[in-house]
Amino acid sequence: MDYGESSYRRFLSGDKEGLADVMRIYRDGLTLYLTSLVCNISIAEELMEETFVKLYVNKPKFKGKSSFKTWLYSIARFTAVDYIRKHSAVLQTSLEEAKFTVNDDNLEGDIIKNEEKRVLHKAIRKLKPEYEQALYLTYFEDFSNRETANIMKKTEKQVRDLLYNARKNLKAELLKEGFVYEKL
Numbered sequence: 001m002d003y004g005e006s007s008y009r010r011f012l013s014g015d016k017e018g019l020a021d022v023m024r025i026y027r028d029g030l031t032l033y034l035t036s037l038v039c040n041i042s043i044a045e046e047l048m049e050e051t052f053v054k055l056y057v058n059k060p061k062f063k064g065k066s067s068f069k070t071w072l073y074s075i076a077r078f079t080a081v082d083y084i085r086k087h088s089a090v091l092q093t094s095l096e097e098a099k100f101t102v103n104d105d106n107l108e109g110d111i112i113k114n115e116e117k118r119v120l121h122k123a124i125r126k127l128k129p130e131y132e133q134a135l136y137l138t139y140f141e142d143f144s145n146r147e148t149a150n151i152m153k154k155t156e157k158q159v160r161d162l163l164y165n166a167r168k169n170l171k172a173e174l175l176k177e178g179f180v181y182e183k184l
Contacts, residue, residue, distance in 0.1 A: 005068035012059055023052050026069070029141055030076050036136045037080040037129070047083055051076040070147040073137070077151055123173035131166035134159055 004025050010018030030051060034044035054060070054075060062071055124132050130152070137148040138159075149159045 003067070003069055004072070005062065008055070008062060008068065011055075012061075019052070019056060022055070022072075026072060030073070033073060033133075033136055033141065034076055034080050036124075036132050037077070038084065039125075043083070044080075047076065047079050050083075051079050054079065066150050067147060069141075070143065070150050073141070073143075073151045119174070119177055123170055123177060126173050127166060127169050130162055131169060134162040135166050135170065138163060 004022045007018040007021035007025075011022070012018075027048060030048045031041070031044050034047045035041050038044055038047065051072070060075070062068060065071075066074075124135060127135070133152060134148060137143045137151060138145070143151065145156050145159045145163070148154075149156045152159065154162070
């Protein structure tokens with residue numbers, strides 16, 4: 001499955017619905033990724049929209065040197081870096097303020113899962129930005145180390161080292177909170 005590549009190619013050929021498909025697929029993931037960069041969900045939403053505006057206006061060619069998703073996230077990263085350079089005072093809004101949906105079928109289980117997510121996100125937010133970014137791209141967006149390296153403009157070894165140190169620091173942060181996350 002190409003996860004948006006064919007939709008983007010349709011858009012480049014003149015089908016405006018192609019870009020709408022790409023937006024539907026990547027809107028939420030890009031917003032969360034951008035939040036890890038700018039620490040503000042409202043700004044991240046604006047940057048996500050700006051990323052899609054860049055696609056609409058500039059119509060950059062996807063050359064296939066990476067996956068479409070990696071290419072798109074790289075554009076979003078550059079958009080965020082440009083924003084950060086232009087705005088020195090970025091407001092801090094943590095992911096814990098984001099609302100989680102609750103399934104009525106298993107309310108107690110959902111509440112426990114949401115609390116675990118809140119604690120995990122809070123601990124991740126305390127890590128160095130590079131650690132946060134590497135963890136998010138690898139574990140929340142399922143990018144490979146190579147794709148993560150491409151997006152972050154690092155080598156694969158640097159990403160492996162970042163992930164090792166990030167997991168170690170995240171585990172320490174979670175222990176401080178009195179919480180042991182089993183997937184570390």
